[in-house]
Amino acid sequence: MPRAAKPDKSNTKQVRDAEATQAVILSAAEEEFAIHGLTAARTEAIAAKTGVAKSMIYYYFKDKEGLYQAVLERSHANLLHVIQQLDFSLEHLAPEVALEKFLSALLECVSQNPKLPTIMFHEAVQNQGKYYKRSSSLNIDKTLMAILDRGVASGAFRQLDSFQAAINIMGTCLFYFIGAGNIQQHPQGRRLLSKAMLEQHIQEVIAFTLAGVKQ
Template identity: 40%
Template structure:
């Protein structure tokens, strides 16, 4: 009986994981409005009844996918263990991580874009996001304080503003890569262009934060 119960739990967990992975791809590709539950069910090798049973309606499923997406990036940031590095080295590592995360997880950017079109109405219903971001802002704030103590960072920098800037200089580049490649007459996604952009991002942030960049 215990074995059967354990297997049932494992099967349920595996099904939910497949549904979430399929939903992430579908929402990232088509947005909330264009995403189809039938397509998610096909991708997940599940049926619509199971999706509604585990996650409620499509709006609820979208909110959970968003929560999972934000949880993933915030968890990965915590795993960097920046507190064990000198502040300047830690900040550069965070900038590199953010850029590389966006490149490796393009669905994250499209999901965030989609939620902004809906004026964050799903995140407003989330009881997870606030705690996730409190921990992250606390981590960046501690990094900045350490840099001031080490004599490398200017005092008085707002960790929220810094995070917005780090995110923005990578986010904008990637969300506008197609139009930018035409307007500026260069392939913004060529490997050398991506390396050049990362170096520019690091230099920009360091000049903002460091006493002696």
């Protein structure tokens, strides 16, 4: 009886090392893109932060655009996972409860990755959403609009345009993170990204949004 082939430990280690290297590159790239956006971000700076040769960045991600797209996908991955898990259950909840759960999940995820809104701000200003539309993150907006449409149809929410309402709701959620550098000056000393302030932001957004959409 032939012996079963032993797993190639060297190949397994190479895969793990490659995954670890890519994760380090993506973390450094996320920081660089959050500060500079795609246009002004430099792969040299990303390589310097990681200690990885610039050629390795191109080996794994082909070019700066490929790296940027990978950062967008990774930045949204946790949020998309949470929203997708919620998506089925949201259909069976009262619209106001579904909206509250959606907002809570969205803001909890963004609080864990506060660079994400800034990256998306640069994406809108520099690229007019060119790379955003290629990502799967559009599903987040669709889920929110579906909740709003269902709320209007059931009479739980006032008459509203779900597209316009979703824009304003997302702005209410995310500007806090984009404008944190300015907002924390009024008054000085507030730590906007502290756990306590983030929890307060989540509760205020939920209360503000529900008050705005209910009949």
